[in-house]
Amino acid sequence: MLTHPPEHRPPVLTDRPRRPAVDADQDRLISGGRYRRMALTGILAVSAVALVPLLLVTLMSYRQYRTAFESDFSHPMLRFASAAQQSLGSFLSERLSALGMIMRETPLEDLRSSEKLQRVLATIDQSFGGIVDLGVIDENGIQVAYAGPFALEGRNYAEHRFFQEARTRGVSVSDVFMGYRNLPHIVLAVHKDLGGHRELVLRATVDTDVFHFLVRARTLRRPEQTAFCRRCHALVVPPFSDAFIINTDGVLQTPSRYYGDILGHALLPPLPPTRDPAVTEVVDARGQPLVAAYAQIEGSPFTLVVLSPRDATHAGIQSVRQDVLLFLGLSCVAILTVVITGTTLVVRRVHQADLRRAALYHKMEYTNKLAAIGRLGAGVAHEINNPLSIIMQKAGLLKDLLTMTDDLPPREKMVDLVDSVLRSAERCGGITHRLLGFARHMDVHHETIDLDGLLKEVLGFLEKEASYRNIEIAFAYPETPPSIVSDRGQLQQVFLNIINNAFAAVDDGGHIEIGIARDGADEVTVSITDNGVGIPEAQLAHIFDPFFTTKKGAGTGLGLSITYGIVQKLGGRIGVESAVGKGTRFTVTLPLAPPTTGGDA
Amino acid sequence: MTGPRVLIVDDEAELVSALEERLNLRGFRASGVTTGADALARVAGGDYDVVLLDVKMPGLGGLQVIHRIKTEHPQVQVVLLTGHGSAQDAAEGMRLGAFDYLMKPVKITDLVRILRAAAGQDRPEETPP
Numbered sequence: 001m002l003t004h005p006p007e008h009r010p011p012v013l014t015d016r017p018r019r020p021a022v023d024a025d026q027d028r029l030i031s032g033g034r035y036r037r038m039a040l041t042g043i044l045a046v047s048a049v050a051l052v053p054l055l056l057v058t059l060m061s062y063r064q065y066r067t068a069f070e071s072d073f074s075h076p077m078l079r080f081a082s083a084a085q086q087s088l089g090s091f092l093s094e095r096l097s098a099l100g101m102i103m104r105e106t107p108l109e110d111l112r113s114s115e116k117l118q119r120v121l122a123t124i125d126q127s128f129g130g131i132v133d134l135g136v137i138d139e140n141g142i143q144v145a146y147a148g149p150f151a152l153e154g155r156n157y158a159e160h161r162f163f164q165e166a167r168t169r170g171v172s173v174s175d176v177f178m179g180y181r182n183l184p185h186i187v188l189a190v191h192k193d194l195g196g197h198r199e200l201v202l203r204a205t206v207d208t209d210v211f212h213f214l215v216r217a218r219t220l221r222r223p224e225q226t227a228f229c230r231r232c233h234a235l236v237v238p239p240f241s242d243a244f245i246i247n248t249d250g251v252l253q254t255p256s257r258y259y260g261d262i263l264g265h266a267l268l269p270p271l272p273p274t275r276d277p278a279v280t281e282v283v284d285a286r287g288q289p290l291v292a293a294y295a296q297i298e299g300s301p302f303t304l305v306v307l308s309p310r311d312a313t314h315a316g317i318q319s320v321r322q323d324v325l326l327f328l329g330l331s332c333v334a335i336l337t338v339v340i341t342g343t344t345l346v347v348r349r350v351h352q353a354d355l356r357r358a359a360l361y362h363k364m365e366y367t368n369k370l371a372a373i374g375r376l377g378a379g380v381a382h383e384i385n386n387p388l389s390i391i392m393q394k395a396g397l398l399k400d401l402l403t404m405t406d407d408l409p410p411r412e413k414m415v416d417l418v419d420s421v422l423r424s425a426e427r428c429g430g431i432t433h434r435l436l437g438f439a440r441h442m443d444v445h446h447e448t449i450d451l452d453g454l455l456k457e458v459l460g461f462l463e464k465e466a467s468y469r470n471i472e473i474a475f476a477y478p479e480t481p482p483s484i485v486s487d488r489g490q491l492q493q494v495f496l497n498i499i500n501n502a503f504a505a506v507d508d509g510g511h512i513e514i515g516i517a518r519d520g521a522d523e524v525t526v527s528i529t530d531n532g533v534g535i536p537e538a539q540l541a542h543i544f545d546p547f548f549t550t551k552k553g554a555g556t557g558l559g560l561s562i563t564y565g566i567v568q569k570l571g572g573r574i575g576v577e578s579a580v581g582k583g584t585r586f587t588v589t590l591p592l593a594p595p596t597t598g599g600d601a
Numbered sequence: 602m603t604g605p606r607v608l609i610v611d612d613e614a615e616l617v618s619a620l621e622e623r624l625n626l627r628g629f630r631a632s633g634v635t636t637g638a639d640a641l642a643r644v645a646g647g648d649y650d651v652v653l654l655d656v657k658m659p660g661l662g663g664l665q666v667i668h669r670i671k672t673e674h675p676q677v678q679v680v681l682l683t684g685h686g687s688a689q690d691a692a693e694g695m696r697l698g699a700f701d702y703l704m705k706p707v708k709i710t711d712l713v714r715i716l717r718a719a720a721g722q723d724r725p726e727e728t729p730p
Contacts, residue, residue, distance in 0.1 A: 389707065392708075393616055404626050420619075467659035470660065
């Protein structure tokens with residue numbers, strides 16, 4: 001009879017979260033796969049943290065270095081292009097403005113006279129130089145006056161491009177062409193409208209040698225460039241580089257080291273138009289990768305081009321890249337070696353520690369079981385003493401009858417005495433067997449278990465104590481409770497621990513009720529309810545913690561924590577409710593069949 | 602000759618009967634009961650010199666019985682039978698006025714000696730070894 005029906009007590013605590021110290025999944029925890037995954041995760045994480053910043057920093061510095069290197073390399077080329085652009089531009093514009101001035105200042109008659117023109121040529125050659133001849137052409141394209149070394153007076157230039165351009169635009173600078181003299185030259189022309197459909201065009205010829213000299217002179221006049229570039233292994237000046245002028249069609253206006261003589265074709269792709277000098281990377285028609293600095297010369301069809309093989313630039317970068325790769329490779333190898341070795345070592349240590357812990361836990365479970373049985377010692381000793389006493393006294397009586405009386409005792413009397421001795425000896429044997437059966441099975445071994453039988457087996461040890469202390473034990477369950485598949489030894493320990501606690505909690509004359517009930521389709525719940533002292537709510541939260549004990553000095557504090565661990569290992573749950581002064585109820589819910597092993601649920 | 606009257610109290614009936622016979626063979630007038638309640642009734646009704654009392658019994662325990670005997674019939678001597686490891690019970694019994702105590706399993710010679718002493722007849726009689 002329960003003095004406090006469980007439904008009237010507030011449920012203080014039912015299922016509990018996993019306890020760290022009593023790990024029910026020991027076996028699964030120490031399987032190898034888990035540690036391999038742990039090691040792999042560790043190695044990946046640490047490597048990523050170490051290598052990603054290294055790679056980023058290396059890549060960034062390499063790119064920065066390359067940019068700096070390339071600008072170091074292209075800067076002199078650009079400077080050269082810019083200077084050449086200026087000097088060629090001013091060369092042309094100076095002469096064009098001189099021609100314009102002649103056109104304005106010289107009387108018309110003088111312009112039409114070859115003799116007078118000869119004098120003008122002498123003057124202009126003295127002031128500016130670079131002009132080979134002068135000619136004056138009328139509106140019909142006929143050269144009416146000529147001063148110079150060739151016999152070109154009276155030639156017709158009506159179809160020449162410079163003539164048409166000068167008439168439409170006022171001034172003209174021609175491409176290099178062979179012309180009547182059959183020598184490469186450039187024509188500068190200015191136009192003057194005389195009114196009444198009469199026009200004049202004054203043309204001057206610039207020798208391309210002079211032009212060429214201007215480009216070449218530029219390259220040779222800068223020794224500091226040569227020195228600079230020798231230092232950086234990339235030469236703008238000979239022997240690796242080239243400087244020349246092309247027209248809008250890419251025809252060479254000066255000889256080129258790479259592409260041959262004047263009027264040949266520079267095998268370059270079209271360069272993007274630009275006012276200011278620019279640098280670009282190109283691949284010429286021969287497949288040669290090049291760095292090109294170029295500048296368009298204003299007021300002319302000319303573009304100045306400076307070329308240098310890209311290899312020259314890249315040789316330096318290549319060597320830097322090699323250094324960087326070597327550094328990166330060595331760093332990666334060093335980092336990975338340390339990370340892999342370190343992580344493997346740490347994980348191995350963890351594995352070993354877990355194995356040791358598991359072994360220790362196993363041993364602790366066993367010790368707890370022995371301790372639980374030891375606590376029953378007094379009862380067991382008493383239980384053994386009773387049949388032993390009977391044996392002694394019955395055997396003693398037989399001897400008394402044989403020695404102290406004259407007649408032999410009746411046969412039936414002797415048989416009775418011997419039977420009594422045998423019965424008592426069997427009782428002793430039963431007790432020792434039960435005790436031994438309890439201490440065995442430490443390894444998990446599943447079998448079909450009759451819960452009623454198992455609970456009575458456990459209570460067998462406590463029956464005497466119950467009767468001496470007048471503790472009433474009630475079995476509140478159907479005659480044939482469900483049987484389950486589980487581990488007998490472990491369940492014995494679970495119930496022995498809980499029932500031992502119940503015995504400790506109740507006073508003499510107390511009441512303990514044991515219930516078994518099906519819980520859903522695949523579980524069964526065993527409840528052990530006592531009407532003992534109860535557990536304060538503050539302690540209730542800790543009773544499954546290892547080393548927590550209320551029996552000061554009497555308990556190890558491991559009993560319930562181990563019980564908790566075992567129940568979890570068997571795939572079950574343990575819960576407790578208690579009220580101080582009223583009693584405690586433990587419930588152990590177990591699966592009808594053990595959970596399938598290997599499930600990582 | 603009239604030997605000491607002994608009441609044997611133990612929950613094991615077989616033990617009681619064997620002790621009864623053995624003590625009677627040694628000149629005692631022994632009889633036995635198997636519960637504390639019966640023992641109290643017999644002590645109240647009969648004229649016993651010594652009660653041989655088991656401490657651990659279901660129902661009325663040995664300590665309760667000795668308490669009652671010593672209160673109601675202080676002239677009756679009580680000898681306790683205790684199990685191993687029950688020194689506390691023995692001490693408590695002595696405090697309640699027991700004459701002596703014996704550990705189970707008990708030797709007949711020790712039992713006879715103590716019972717005679719308790720009955721105040723401790724001179725040796727003709728007993729087998």
